[in-house]
Amino acid sequence: MVPADRTTQDPRRHIVVHYGELGLKGRNRPVFLHALMRNLERALSSLGEGSVEQQSGRLLLTAPESVPWGELEERLQQVFGVANFSRCWTAPHDLEAVKQAVSRALHGRSFASFRITARRAFKELPWGSQEISRILGTHVLESHATKVDLKNPELVVHVEVIPRQTLIYVEKTAGAGGLPVGTGGTLLGLLSGGLDSPVAAYRMMKRGCQVHVVHFHSYPFLDRASQRKAQTLARLLTQHQYHTKLCMVPFGEVQQRIVSAVPAPYRVVLYRRYMLRIADALAQQLGAQALVTGESLGQVASQTLSNLSVIEAVSTLPVLRPLIGMDKAEIMEQAEAIGTYATSILPDQDCCTLFVPRRPATRTTLPDIEAAEQALDTPALLQLALEGTQWITCDFPETPAYASSEAALEA
Numbered sequence: 001m002v003p004a005d006r007t008t009q010d011p012r013r014h015i016v017v018h019y020g021e022l023g024l025k026g027r028n029r030p031v032f033l034h035a036l037m038r039n040l041e042r043a044l045s046s047l048g049e050g051s052v053e054q055q056s057g058r059l060l061l062t063a064p065e066s067v068p069w070g071e072l073e074e075r076l077q078q079v080f081g082v083a084n085f086s087r088c089w090t091a092p093h094d095l096e097a098v099k100q101a102v103s104r105a106l107h108g109r110s111f112a113s114f115r116i117t118a119r120r121a122f123k124e125l126p127w128g129s130q131e132i133s134r135i136l137g138t139h140v141l142e143s144h145a146t147k148v149d150l151k152n153p154e155l156v157v158h159v160e161v162i163p164r165q166t167l168i169y170v171e172k173t174a175g176a177g178g179l180p181v182g183t184g185g186t187l188l189g190l191l192s193g194g195l196d197s198p199v200a201a202y203r204m205m206k207r208g209c210q211v212h213v214v215h216f217h218s219y220p221f222l223d224r225a226s227q228r229k230a231q232t233l234a235r236l237l238t239q240h241q242y243h244t245k246l247c248m249v250p251f252g253e254v255q256q257r258i259v260s261a262v263p264a265p266y267r268v269v270l271y272r273r274y275m276l277r278i279a280d281a282l283a284q285q286l287g288a289q290a291l292v293t294g295e296s297l298g299q300v301a302s303q304t305l306s307n308l309s310v311i312e313a314v315s316t317l318p319v320l321r322p323l324i325g326m327d328k329a330e331i332m333e334q335a336e337a338i339g340t341y342a343t344s345i346l347p348d349q350d351c352c353t354l355f356v357p358r359r360p361a362t363r364t365t366l367p368d369i370e371a372a373e374q375a376l377d378t379p380a381l382l383q384l385a386l387e388g389t390q391w392i393t394c395d396f397p398e399t400p401a402y403a404s405s406e407a408a409l410e411a
């Protein structure tokens, strides 16, 4: 069977992108559209010369014909703000040309039944939607052994008449939904090597935020496994936002001081409070407006309501917890769907497994915890961690700078 696109003389692939929630944005819509167009350009930037153009409530993309459709599909499915997209064929406002474009779109396909769905975003033409459907329906019946089925067709031929041309497409691929990254502000996500925090970061990216990430590790007390996982996870997340800063914070020394000065049941809450203090300072440097964690109510001892409020009391920024009401099974399902599951379940020793007490306190109070912290020199601990922080930049498509920072970590 000859692939459909071989018959066209046009050396470019055309793609029509429909956006969902963005269309409801009223007078702010241009800002959201601009961000979506910029993100689509970035997503396709390494695939050769192409273009992204806005036309009448949809976006039209071109890419070199040599790029396999599967590769384009994979890239476009990662762009937030896209409701669906389709490979399309274009024709001028001329019915004979439209018929030819329909033939090109259907070339090599066999289907038992079909329907034409015509829409006009441009009404200054003599033919209406019904007439277009009738003429093109007859054309398809003449060229294919098939029948019309308006209710349950095997194939839907979409025809959209827009001001400068007519678009024809037959298959829609669902997009990622959400809002374009860059429209919701900047956040700093606390990224462990585990299952929950990458999902939390993803959910905020889907709402249009740029999420930089911070990972706390206990090297050289523990090996580098958690750092490698955090780096792989940051790289996976970068496919959706194109640029991520990953801060690697040495935390082992801080933990040792906590262990030596504070009653064992309080350790985990104190670890978290110091993580948030450090993250808060890094967020200020990054211009981030809030922190994000993968906490979910009741999942472990540090995630009871009383402990969560004692922990967040140290942050000057809002602490967002997009997974707070989700079950572990739901989070795991999401991790699978976004491609982080396989990395998250790789064995590692998270820094918080170091010196974990047998019976962590599940109901701490702020006065008790603040009294316990009196035994610690908090500014000195923060300085120690911040001075040792390593900054890694992840870009998508990947750059040599990323490869070199990764090599440095391996050393």
Ligand SMILES: Nc1ncnc2c1ncn2[C@@H]1O[C@H](COP(=O)(O)OP(=O)(O)OP(=O)(O)O)[C@@H](O)[C@H]1O
Pocket (backbone or CB within 6 Å): 189, 190, 191, 192, 193, 194, 195, 196, 197, 198, 214, 215, 216, 217, 292, 293, 294, 295, 296, 299, 300, 302, 303, 350, 351, 352
């Ligand atoms: N080593 C770490 N580096 C960065 N953030 C961390 C680290 N450990 C924990 N966190 C943050 O604290 C949250 C709660 O961690 P905790 O270990 O209590 O729960 P968890 O359910 O195992 O989370 P996760 O699956 O994300 O590791 C994490 O979701 C993450 O946002």
